[in-house]
Amino acid sequence: MSNLVSGQTGDWEVVIGMEVHAQVTSQAKLFSGSSTSFGAGPNENVSLVDAAMPGMLPVINEACVRQAVKTGLGLNAQINLYSVFDRKNYFYADLPQGYQISQFKHPVVGEGSLRIELGDGSAHDIGIERIHLEQDAGKSLHDQHPAKSYIDLNRSGVALMEIVSRPDLRSAEQAGAYIKKLRSILRYLGTCDGNMEEGSLRADVNVSVRRPGGPLGTRTETKNLNSVRFIMQAIDYEVERQIEVLESGGEIDQETRLFDTATGATRPMRSKEDAHDYRYFPDPDLLPLQLTEEFVADIRAALPELPDAIKARMIAEYGLSAYDASVLTEERETAAFYEAASENQDKKLVANWMTSELFGALNKAGHELSDSPVSPQELGRLVGLISDGTISGRIAKDVFAEMFASGRPAAEIIEEKGLKQVSDSSQIEALIDRVLADNADKVSEYRGGKDKLFGFFVGQTMKLSAGQANPAMVNELLRKKLDG
Amino acid sequence: MKPTYGRCSRWGIVAFASSLDQAGPFTRTVADSALMFASMAGHDAKDSTSANIALPDLNAAMQAGVKGMKIGVPSEYVIEGMDPSIIALWEQGQAWLRDAGAELVAVSLPHTRYALPAYYIIAPAEASSNLARYDGVRYGARLDNGGSLDDMYEATRAAGFGAEVQRRILIGTYALSAGYYDAYYLKAQKVRQLIRSDFDTVFATVDAILTPATPSAAFALGDKQDDPVTMYLNDVFTVPANLAGLPGISVPAGMSGAGLPLGLQVLTNTFREDTLYRVAACLEAQAGFTGLPPRHVLADR
Numbered sequence: 001m002s003n004l005v006s007g008q009t010g011d012w013e014v015v016i017g018m019e020v021h022a023q024v025t026s027q028a029k030l031f032s033g034s035s036t037s038f039g040a041g042p043n044e045n046v047s048l049v050d051a052a053m054p055g056m057l058p059v060i061n062e063a064c065v066r067q068a069v070k071t072g073l074g075l076n077a078q079i080n081l082y083s084v085f086d087r088k089n090y091f092y093a094d095l096p097q098g099y100q101i102s103q104f105k106h107p108v109v110g111e112g113s114l115r116i117e118l119g120d121g122s123a124h125d126i127g128i129e130r131i132h133l134e135q136d137a138g139k140s141l142h143d144q145h146p147a148k149s150y151i152d153l154n155r156s157g158v159a160l161m162e163i164v165s166r167p168d169l170r171s172a173e174q175a176g177a178y179i180k181k182l183r184s185i186l187r188y189l190g191t192c193d194g195n196m197e198e199g200s201l202r203a204d205v206n207v208s209v210r211r212p213g214g215p216l217g218t219r220t221e222t223k224n225l226n227s228v229r230f231i232m233q234a235i236d237y238e239v240e241r242q243i244e245v246l247e248s249g250g251e252i253d254q255e256t257r258l259f260d261t262a263t264g265a266t267r268p269m270r271s272k273e274d275a276h277d278y279r280y281f282p283d284p285d286l287l288p289l290q291l292t293e294e295f296v297a298d299i300r301a302a303l304p305e306l307p308d309a310i311k312a313r314m315i316a317e318y319g320l321s322a323y324d325a326s327v328l329t330e331e332r333e334t335a336a337f338y339e340a341a342s343e344n345q346d347k348k349l350v351a352n353w354m355t356s357e358l359f360g361a362l363n364k365a366g367h368e369l370s371d372s373p374v375s376p377q378e379l380g381r382l383v384g385l386i387s388d389g390t391i392s393g394r395i396a397k398d399v400f401a402e403m404f405a406s407g408r409p410a411a412e413i414i415e416e417k418g419l420k421q422v423s424d425s426s427q428i429e430a431l432i433d434r435v436l437a438d439n440a441d442k443v444s445e446y447r448g449g450k451d452k453l454f455g456f457f458v459g460q461t462m463k464l465s466a467g468q469a470n471p472a473m474v475n476e477l478l479r480k481k482l483d484g
Numbered sequence: 485m486k487p488t489y490g491r492c493s494r495w496g497i498v499a500f501a502s503s504l505d506q507a508g509p510f511t512r513t514v515a516d517s518a519l520m521f522a523s524m525a526g527h528d529a530k531d532s533t534s535a536n537i538a539l540p541d542l543n544a545a546m547q548a549g550v551k552g553m554k555i556g557v558p559s560e561y562v563i564e565g566m567d568p569s570i571i572a573l574w575e576q577g578q579a580w581l582r583d584a585g586a587e588l589v590a591v592s593l594p595h596t597r598y599a600l601p602a603y604y605i606i607a608p609a610e611a612s613s614n615l616a617r618y619d620g621v622r623y624g625a626r627l628d629n630g631g632s633l634d635d636m637y638e639a640t641r642a643a644g645f646g647a648e649v650q651r652r653i654l655i656g657t658y659a660l661s662a663g664y665y666d667a668y669y670l671k672a673q674k675v676r677q678l679i680r681s682d683f684d685t686v687f688a689t690v691d692a693i694l695t696p697a698t699p700s701a702a703f704a705l706g707d708k709q710d711d712p713v714t715m716y717l718n719d720v721f722t723v724p725a726n727l728a729g730l731p732g733i734s735v736p737a738g739m740s741g742a743g744l745p746l747g748l749q750v751l752t753n754t755f756r757e758d759t760l761y762r763v764a765a766c767l768e769a770q771a772g773f774t775g776l777p778p779r780h781v782l783a784d785r
Contacts, residue, residue: 052617055496057531089613089660091637096623098616151621279660281669284502284610286532 003170004212007243012209014239015216016175017167018231020182021160022192023136023200024067030135030159031058031101038198042141042152050157052096057285060085064159065289067191068108068133069299071161074189074306075128077112079296085133085286089279094138094151102162104280107132108289114165114185115308116177117326126178127166136160155199161192167206167216172235176228179203180330181307188306188332196226203231207238209246217242218252222259222266234259237266310335318347327355333369340376345383353383357397361404373407374400382410390414391421394467423470428461428477431469435460436481446482457482485509485517485764486722488754489729490535492521493528499614501607502533504726514735514768518542518761525757540758546765551585555763556690560596561721566699570746573738574696577748580770581694581763589690593682596724598675603723604716605659605672611649612656618644651712680728687753692763695721697734697747725751733764737771745775 004011026036032049049056072079084106087099109131117123138156142149163182169175183201186192194201203226208219220242222234237259242252257266282288305313307329314325328338328351342350358379362372374382382403386396391414402413414420422428435457436443446453461474486508494505509520527536557578562571578588618624620640627639645653659668686693698718708715725732731754734747748767752759 051622054498054617054623057495059530059532087613089616091616091619091634093621093633096617096621098619099613277662279613279657279662279665281609281613281660281665284533285499 016169017206018165019204020163024159029157045154071191072109075112078110083108083289086280094140102134103132126168129164172232222257324351341380485733488731493531495530501610545758545762550766553586554690556591556693558593561695595678599724602672602675608652608656612653693751697749701740701744736773
């Protein structure tokens with residue numbers, strides 16, 4: 001599939017790199033013991049360190065380092081046993097220290113990669129350049145007072161991982177797939193909750209366009225995008241804008257831009273001329289971070305199975321389609337639900353039931369999988385009852401609807417409503433005899449060569465049994481009676 | 485007395501230059517200094533640069549005398565125009581230690597002359613960052629002239645910081661700026677390494693180093709404000725140990741021609757404050773320093 005965009009004067013290639021800020025899942029902040037819980041009242045989660053009280057010193061939170069290393073391993077990245085925390089100096093009202101502690105020259109995680117799959121089935125490996133740990137800043141609230149800004153330092157000092165991609169992305173679609181896959185891996189790893197609405201995952205996108213095969217164009221950076229849709233919209237807007245500027249003889253300014261969620265447009269925030277000089281230098285309050293091989297090995301040994309591996313296993317061992325396997329592994333919770341539901345059951349049948357019936361019902365009810373009224377075990381049991389012939393697939397749909405509505409177990413509903421499948425051949429034969437007797441004319445037609453009527457007889461027999469007759473036996477017995 | 489960097493927690497101390505800041509006691513006697521130091525020292529988990537190394541027995545050290553010790557005299561600790569009374573005191577100090585049984589040996593610390601410029605890059609660089617928080621938002625007396633946030637920063641910091649502090653913030657900001665970082669800050673850090681390795685080499689053969697504490701006696705309050713380089717030069721003998729993180733002590737040992745007190749400086753290897761106090765106790769005993777500030781200073785109180 002070509003990713004080229006046609007302009008007035010020819011084709012353009014889009015080049016995108018992303019910097020994703022992922023809030024580290026941890027109890028305490030990166031360099032202080034304050035809580036990281038979301039939703040606390042303003043300035044409730046603030047220690048003297050977070051407020052930059054003179055005389056306070058940062059002490060690294062080992063749990064956050066562990067999370068960054070885990071994330072690096074999950075992205076097949078090199079772990080740097082030696083890394084350094086630097087100060088990034090700039091003035092802003094919600095940055096009480098006057099600098100952010102970050103990692104500049106020596107990040108904790110080096111090069112890795114992440115595989116994305118697109119709607120057309122193509123797969124692309126996107127390079128990860130680095131991951132570093134840094135502090136988040138506080139929040140400025142400009143809408144609380146007509147003349148003043150309020151500052152909430154709850155986020156001040158919270159650990160972030162900045163995950164920097166190579167400029168390997170070639171379209172908004174790829175960028176969307178990248179952020180979704182990254183979010184999925186972070187959630188599998190448990191290193192970031194991935195809640196974009198709460199700001200746990202934010203992206204800056206660097207976009208440029210060039211003639212195919214030509215030198216890289218000047219890029220713009222659109223900051224702080226907090227949804228997959230916004231990321232894709234911002235890229236589309238930038239691509240169109242940049243091509244228009246270039247084709248009308250203009251030049252792209254290397255600048256930082258903001259995305260307007262209301263209009264879907266980007267606008268300049270600050271240009272290169274008044275770009276900050278961050279005056280990075282190693283933070284003298286902290287020693288270089290030195291990790292041992294054992295520390296990394298322990299984290300590696302405890303790494304959970306990741307979506308690509310689970311998907312491959314589902315295809316190879318369970319015989320699932322690539323599509324079903326993709327859907328079932330996109331989220332950690334979905335894969336866990338599936339594994340629990342399909343334990344000792346027909347793997348393919350459970351996959352079908354999950355992707356069609358369960359997801360359909362959840363969608364319709366506006367529920368998340370975590371709120372499913374049908375537990376994985378109960379879904380598994382329902383499928384088991386189909387497999388062992390207790391109920392037909394047709395009846396199972398009704399049973400499922402009842403389970404979904406009431407949360408009751410399948411066996412109970414089947415028992416109560418007498419929905420057990422009829423597999424007694426004499427009972428089924430009696431039904432067939434009635435159908436044939438009532439439709440003598442069609443029997444003659446069938447025997448006269450109108451083969452297609454076979455389905456009609458099956459349908460009538462099933463109907464007469466209120467759907468409870470074992471369909472395989474109906475088929476077999478009908479064939480005997482009509483053809484025998 | 486300045487302890488080894490990492491001996492005393494910096495937690496609670498308003499930071500100036502974090503990699504150089506180290507709390508130390510000012511006392512009237514060497515024994516008091518040791519007592520204060522022992523109380524202040526110790527590991528602190530709240531300071532990541534704090535060292536977890538046991539304190540040596542200082543009392544035993546102060547009783548031990550310097551007999552059999554090897555003490556280095558660095559040839560580089562002389563500068564042009566140095567007060568002759570200081571050179572004389574230095575020679576006197578060597579004689580005292582020799583009389584007490586120590587062996588005095590000439591040593592070389594070849595990178596000494598680069599210490600002061602390196603210090604005046606590193607210290608202001610760190611200070612420029614450490615003092616950023618006094619911006620009028622949370623710390624520092626805010627001067628709000630009704631303008632933008634940047635206007636408030638400028639007014640607050642211009643009014644709140646004195647001339648010397650502003651000078652150092654400007655020097656430090658410049659030294660860390662894009663395009664100058666390698667030439668200044670990084671170079672200064674390399675010099676710092678060389679200075680440290682000078683000391684490592686010397687401490688492989690001697691127990692302690694004896695130097696003058698300053699190249700001149702104290703200048704008057706408010707003096708040298710227009711001549712910062714001369715003012716900074718007064719630190720020339722003390723900053724090398726600071727850059728190397730070594731412990732050092734200045735023991736009052738004599739008077740200048742103008743009646744101002746002069747000190748002798750003892751330096752030892754990191755975490756060897758016992759050796760430091762051992763030599764200092766000997767110097768104090770030999771010098772029998774009883775000098776008082778000139779009468780008019782006391783009268784002014």
